[in-house]
């Protein structure tokens with residue numbers, strides 16, 4: 001079993017990333033060989049400022065370590081330091097089909113009405129993501145629900161590449177998607193996912209938020225006037241309420257139904273302060289570690305450099321196999 005996953009180093013690490021993906025990364029590093037990376041090459045698919053990208057790549061590395069990713073147990077690096085990602089992406093561009101990419105909902109969402117003006121990188125984004133996991137023969141990829149379609153494409157690319165070349169160059173990766181926190185929603189709109197790109201800071205809880213800010217965001221979270229019901233089924237048409245119950249369950253590591261067991265019949269006046277206390281108790285140590293780490297740039301760079309060396313070695317056999325399978329005289 002080999003676990004691979006990534007996160008874009010744009011914006012802050014938020015509660016959706018943390019509960020949807022990072023908590024599972026931290027659990028998996030105890031059981032399996034894990035490679036986790038900052039997807040800085042993906043970040044340039046949207047307009048970026050050079051200095052801000054360097055800073056946020058280091059900051060996201062600090063946030064991951066603060067969340068429990070341990071560079072001694074897992075390989076932690078940034079994509080740009082491992083040329084195999086970009087190289088394999090180009091090789092896979094020969095396999096991926098335009099029709100497949102045209103179906104990707106993230107491209108549709110991010111390009112919006114300005115499809116003609118979108119970058120080629122935004123369009124080819126899922127091919128780079130396929131390269132990220134196939135390079136290391138990943139078997140399991142822990143992600144939130146929103147990445148499922150990209151991982152299905154990675155499987156399609158792997159399968160077609162193997163079939164076209166008559167080789168078994170790639171292993172087909174399995175997405176690993178948790179249940180309770182697979183899709184944490186915005187605090188302002190229960191039908192939109194919590195996201196780094198939402199213009200409203202009130203829509204998300206960042207891991208770097210202080211306790212007062214966390215409490216304020218939860219207090220102001222959109223809800224309804226009804227008390228909490230007995231069963232999760234009754235929350236189906238109350239997306240904001242369902243989201244807060246799911247967040248509570250994920251933070252407490254219990255089933256959502258058990259949260260209702262505790263709070264059924266109670267209103268948000270009672271539930272929100274309990275949720276705020278729980279959130280603060282989980283995030284406070286993370287943000288304390290983050291604040292202690294984030295300015296130690298040389299330590300962070302050393303971790304990323306060491307991780308990149310290990311990642312290069314881990315990816316080298318598959319990269320050579322891919323060049324060979326295509327008949328490219330690459331010297332690999």
Ligand code: TYM
Nearest residue numbers: 005006007008016017020021039132143144182183184194
């Ligand atoms: P990114 O940077 O948007 O998010 C990082 C991880 O957080 C999960 N996530 C969420 N989970 C639950 N609720 C939410 N509201 C929420 N928002 C984000 C994402 O599903 C993801 O697991 N394309 C990827 C990065 C990437 C990658 C890869 C992932 C690049 N290459 C290879 C896996 C394998 C992305 O933009 O994630």
